[in-house]
């Protein structure tokens with residue numbers, strides 16, 4: 001295959017400082033950004049404005065599932081753009097209907113609502129829950145500590161981490177947090193006002209922690225018993241990243257009694273559009289018609305461009321067997337990280353996660369001499385060193401770094417990535 005590496009426009013070439021100055025002057029400083037200005041990409045490679053190449057194992061935070069500048073995605077996007085871009089949800093169009101059909105086909109009978117982001121998909125689930133419980137005066141949603149559900153006002157209220165709430169009180173009422181993977185804690189938290197339970201299949205921002213099969217099955221039974229909706233946030237762990245369409249399908253494989261497990265609502269975004277902003281939530285029968293005409297909406301949701309791209313992403317993932325690739329390379333990273341933990345136990349504690357949602361748990365900062373001098377968390381310092389060595393990854397909290405690469409990462413690239421991680425680890429251990 002001929003490598004097409006677009007030349008970066010002259011205005012940004014070698015202009016990292018100028019770009020950062022633009023941000024300093026004109027962009028709201030709500031993000032703690034790394035000192036990198038990226039110019040272009042191809043597959044799992046990215047180039048910064050100075051021409052340095054990086055292997056990208058962060059995937060834009062689990063988004064670019066079929067790789068950067070994917071030519072098939074670019075073709076689907078431009079073909080749709082030449083045909084029709086936007087009509088609003090006042091009218092019907094084929095791509096939205098076909099994309100909903102794809103999602104339902106991978107889950108179970110139900111219906112899909114389209115929006116533009118993960119936080120917005122979860123907003124839809126909160127509204128679904130409120131509508132469901134409204135006539136009985138039930139509205140409260142139980143979520144997990146260490147969860148992450150987005151940055152809207154309801155999203156930060158739902159999220160079980162104080163750092164996202166700080167400064168934005170009073171919190172929107174109606175959310176209660178309990179420890180993750182702790183079924184008795186959920187049972188104890190249920191009140192007459194409770195209407196739903198919301199969890200991530202694999203907690204992402206909270207540190208790459210999968211739910212256990214027993215927890216999922218226990219939640220299903222508990223929700224049935226108490227007439228609660230079981231809602232799952234599949235924004236980060238979904239879309240084939242764990243080796244199945246949704247993480248619960250992977251986690252429950254071969255588990256007795258799990259054949260019929262389903263949540264009642266499920267949110268999606270990130271990998272769904274490979275970087276084209278699109279979110280969605282699926283509602284299981286018999287709740288699929290709860291949000292009737294006039295109850296929920298968004299101007300851009302399910303627009304032609306997003307749906308055309310998401311359909312192409314589905315097609316590529318299935319045609320190329322990328323779920324199987326996610327499983328295979330997930331195992332490869334997992335085994336590689338176990339070996340690194342044995343070799344360098346002060347620096348790396350071990351792997352976490354499922355499929356290509358990989359966490360690397362780092363040793364305590366004070367046990368890594370090179371980290372002790374800085375007040376930055378171990379995860380940030382490790383990620384910075386990986387950048388210097390040409391590898392992009394994503395921190396989660398203070399102790400964990402995440403690999404959330406494209407699902408079409410090659411074995412060669414995975415091997416290269418692990419080698420870079422080992423070289424940085426070895427230096428820190430020395």
Ligand SMILES: *Cc1c(COP(=O)(O)O)cnc(C)c1O
Pocket residue numbers: 116117118119120122148149150151200204205233234235236237269270
């Ligand atoms: C990223 C994320 C969200 C928020 O998605 P946005 O598109 O950033 O709004 C919600 N839930 C989980 C689990 C996420 O990882």
